[in-house]
Amino acid sequence: MSEIFNFSAGPAVLPKEVLRQARDEMLDWHGSGMSVMEMSHRGKEFMTIAEKTESDLRELLGIPSNYKVLFLQGGASSQFSMVPMNLLRGKKTADYINTGQWSTKAIEEANRYCTVNVAATAADADFTYVPAQQTWHLNPHAGYVHYTSNETIGGVEFHWIPQISQDNDIPLVVDMSSDILSRPMDVTHFGLIYAGAQKNLGPAGLTLVIIREDLLGKPLTETPTLYNYQIHAQNDSMYNTPPTYAIYITGLVLAWLKQQGGLAEIEKINITKANLLYDFLDDTDFYHCPVVKSDRSRMNVPFTLKNPALDDDFLRQAQANGLMQLKGHRSVGGMRASIYNAMPVEGVAKLAAFMKEFANQHA
Amino acid sequence: MSEIFNFSAGPAVLPKEVLRQARDEMLDWHGSGMSVMEMSHRGKEFMTIAEKTESDLRELLGIPSNYKVLFLQGGASSQFSMVPMNLLRGKKTADYINTGQWSTKAIEEANRYCTVNVAATAADADFTYVPAQQTWHLNPHAGYVHYTSNETIGGVEFHWIPQISQDNDIPLVVDMSSDILSRPMDVTHFGLIYAGAQKNLGPAGLTLVIIREDLLGKPLTETPTLYNYQIHAQNDSMYNTPPTYAIYITGLVLAWLKQQGGLAEIEKINITKANLLYDFLDDTDFYHCPVVKSDRSRMNVPFTLKNPALDDDFLRQAQANGLMQLKGHRSVGGMRASIYNAMPVEGVAKLAAFMKEFANQHA
Numbered sequence A, B: 001m002s003e004i005f006n007f008s009a010g011p012a013v014l015p016k017e018v019l020r021q022a023r024d025e026m027l028d029w030h031g032s033g034m035s036v037m038e039m040s041h042r043g044k045e046f047m048t049i050a051e052k053t054e055s056d057l058r059e060l061l062g063i064p065s066n067y068k069v070l071f072l073q074g075g076a077s078s079q080f081s082m083v084p085m086n087l088l089r090g091k092k093t094a095d096y097i098n099t100g101q102w103s104t105k106a107i108e109e110a111n112r113y114c115t116v117n118v119a120a121t122a123a124d125a126d127f128t129y130v131p132a133q134q135t136w137h138l139n140p141h142a143g144y145v146h147y148t149s150n151e152t153i154g155g156v157e158f159h160w161i162p163q164i165s166q167d168n169d170i171p172l173v174v175d176m177s178s179d180i181l182s183r184p185m186d187v188t189h190f191g192l193i194y195a196g197a198q199k200n201l202g203p204a205g206l207t208l209v210i211i212r213e214d215l216l217g218k219p220l221t222e223t224p225t226l227y228n229y230q231i232h233a234q235n236d237s238m239y240n241t242p243p244t245y246a247i248y249i250t251g252l253v254l255a256w257l258k259q260q261g262g263l264a265e266i267e268k269i270n271i272t273k274a275n276l277l278y279d280f281l282d283d284t285d286f287y288h289c290p291v292v293k294s295d296r297s298r299m300n301v302p303f304t305l306k307n308p309a310l311d312d313d314f315l316r317q318a319q320a321n322g323l324m325q326l327k328g329h330r331s332v333g334g335m336r337a338s339i340y341n342a343m344p345v346e347g348v349a350k351l352a353a354f355m356k357e358f359a360n361q362h363a
Helices: A016-024 A044-061 A075-087 A101-110 A229-234 A244-259 A263-282 A308-320 A345-361 B016-024 B044-061 B075-087 B101-110 B229-234 B244-259 B263-282 B308-320 B345-361
Strands: A067-072 A093-098 A115-121 A145-148 A172-175 A192-196 A207-212 A300-305 A335-338 B067-072 B093-098 B115-121 B145-148 B172-175 B192-196 B207-212 B300-305 B335-338
Touching: A016 A244, A044 A067, A044 A244, A067 A229, A075 A101, A075 A172, A075 A192, A075 A207, A075 A229, A093 A101, A101 A115, A101 A145, A101 A172, A207 A229, A244 B244, A263 A300, A263 A345, A300 A308, A308 A335, A308 A345, B016 B244, B044 B067, B044 B244, B067 B229, B075 B101, B075 B172, B075 B192, B075 B207, B075 B229, B093 B101, B101 B115, B101 B145, B101 B172, B207 B229, B263 B300, B263 B345, B300 B308, B308 B335, B308 B345
Parallel strands: A093 A115, A093 A145, A145 A172, A172 A192, B093 B115, B093 B145, B145 B172, B172 B192
Antiparallel strands: A067 A207, A192 A207, A300 A335, B067 B207, B192 B207, B300 B335
8 A cells, every 4th residue: 555644534543653553462462472352351461551541541631530531332422311311410401502413413312311401502504613602591400511522524613611600510511522632621621521432532432431520320210220420430441341452542542642742732733734724725715614713623624615516526536645535424515634633744734735736727 | 472372251362363364454454554443434445344244244143134233332231221121112021031140130230121020040059050941930921031141150051042932922032242153053033132242253342233123113212322223223333433443353253253164163163172171170079160061151161179279379370381361250269261262272272281280280
């Protein structure tokens, strides 16, 4: 193969260093004679891996000791049920902010367990912006406030953390699947953070949950045992066999992030990469980005060609140039470049250069 | 490292050929320039992998077309809830056969959703046998009959398939986590088969479900969307992102099984391996296997030393000889040798020779 750049929205590109290490250790982890896939999750070898993964995550995000870190399965979609099943705590309603398709899915599922108050929505402008907090209609009786910090499909991102009055003990809950670890972030603002791993963390099949301890232990009666956060917290995520290999790869990704200088450094690189694309998109009439400037995602850059008849040609030529998986989500069309932590600046520069060249060819 | 043999009960040993292929393809699957971990689950590359995995499984097990194959997450423990939530279909009770710790866990969870009728139990003899079917007290109003075909901890295995009258439309449900694919098996006897992957299928994080189509679509109201089999069936296990890498490794294991000659051939090898250990255990007073002869597991061989003061010494010397993870489950003590499909005959022979030598030393 020749080198390619993979702009998939998830499962997504991983650091080459991580894949090389996983390859080298595949048949024999640290002289154990075993692949990580073959290790008992309760053996000392895997315990070492799991503990290092958690401590590196705690260090990178500055997670305080009154928060539990859970390594679960099921994807962010499983959290759409687990959040209401665990966090309503006797309340009958929850606040949701609707900024796009993932928010909408979370709302649909929560509606099965409570009355959802959509405190704000960007549906009026086809989800191309984040509603300012002064426009939100929060309910003082809500069990929690839920938002999606980055809409992977729409390319809309919160560049601020909502401020929720703590008078009513209403925790802030965030689906951070596609922008977790892309910047420093103060965990203490949140009651619960969740993220599917397959964008910025590691392989599909692992779901990260960071939860404030006081929120544990009040699930709805019908909650399946494995949907009860407290069960996992009490068992250090080993109530049943965890997705061990996905945890291992995530651990390698976290070690790589630390080598890059941590989240402050990775944020600088992410800003550089996003600006490379957005500055060019604003400078041309050939392409168009629908999202308002202040709310554009640093992780997922959606854009359209003014002439959609050229879409197929664009994708074909991009692929011939080693620029892969740029097709937009099937529900919105157009293009989308996902540029998570593991996408090198070089890949984004090559994409921008290709887009310019393609525009010139067809001007 | 020197070569070791890994007797872990799960996650467990994988075929060396599988690990070598995974290593060689880690950075570039079939010239795609991508690791399988980096592929969009909806892209043509991963679709090829998923389809081949399912068709190889269908071929190996002879799965008829009126059965759906689902690749889920959550482990067998998630099935302990999903089964009652989906299969009660208006009934208020279900039959369970209790043959040990995993049956007991399944019963505890089912009790949260219905009245469990324990139709038979081996608790009277510390779960060292399988109750004969003529002793079962099945309930004609049950939603289903559930059993555990192999108790991983106790080492008790069904060497026969229960025969359930079809007069009352009561499907037979089996937890086959630790003996699936160890022998040929007629799927048509079952309404639902489930298995965590981390014993005989592949890595932890993947859960296999094989379900007869007519059983889909009648979940309890409160069932989380991802606990609804029909949602997964309708979306070819891609309602949300599946555990892609675990599916890929499982696919490699299935291809390896086909190369071994399929399930009839692997069963012969499994019988050879099990006999190697059980024949020796029956021939000595130094060790003891508590399970009645007719119900001994071919997959998990539990045994104790007559003198438990020698346990630590046994484990230390075994490890020094490259015989790893032989310690029994923390709840039962003693030793356990798990000898799944991927354990070579050579490994079992080496274990038997070591056990003999150790016994001679300490006679």
